[in-house]
Amino acid sequence: MVGTMRLIWDKTYLPVPIVYAYDSTPNNISGYAYMFTGLIEGVHLSNIWTERDALTDVNCCRIFQEIASSMAQLHTLTLDHIGVLELSGPDLLYAIGPLRKINEGKVVHEI
Numbered sequence: 245m246v247g248t249m250r251l252i253w254d255k256t257y258l259p260v261p262i263v264y265a266y267d268s269t270p271n272n273i274s275g276y277a278y279m280f281t282g283l284i285e286g287v288h289l290s291n292i293w294t295e296r297d298a299l300t301d302v303n304c305c306r307i308f309q310e311i312a313s314s315m316a317q318l319h320t321l322t323l324d325h326i327g328v329l330e331l332s333g334p335d336l337l338y339a340i341g342p343l344r345k346i347n348e349g350k351v352v353h354e355i
Contacts, residue, residue, distance in 0.1 A: 245268070245279065246263055246266050246268065246279065246330075246331060247328070247329035247330045247331045247338060247339075248329045249261075249263060250263075250331060250338075251321060251329060251338060252318070252321070255317075255320070255321055256317040256318065256320075256321070257317065258314055258317055258318070259284045259286075260284075261281040261282045261283060261284050262281060262282040263279060263280070263281050264280045264281065264282065265278075265279075265280045266278060266279040266280065268330070276348075277346070289307065323340060324340070325340060326340075326343065327340035327341055327342060327343055328340070328341040328342065328343060328344060329341075
């Protein structure tokens with residue numbers, strides 16, 4: 245997930261939280277994969293969408309434009325094959341790793 249977040253941060257203008265620490269394996273003191281991130285300020289659209297009085301037609305159009313722009317930016321991100329996007333090596337280059345089945349935070353199978 246950190247690799248995917250980094251790719252989105254590097255290649256788009258979409259907001260991505262800062263990752264302070266992570267371990268994508270269960271090989272740590274907790275025995276589980278974890279990620280500590282910062283917060284992105286804002287209001288959840290679901291909190292205001294149902295309150296139609298809170299949104300004007302102009303607001304609704306702007307929201308749809310922002311969603312379309314976000315989807316268009318994500319559409320530009322392509323990879324050679326399927327797998328988990330990871331950061332590897334000292335330069336933290338992108339690498340596509342194996343697919344993993346995770347159950348309760350622990351990897352139970354890799355393909």
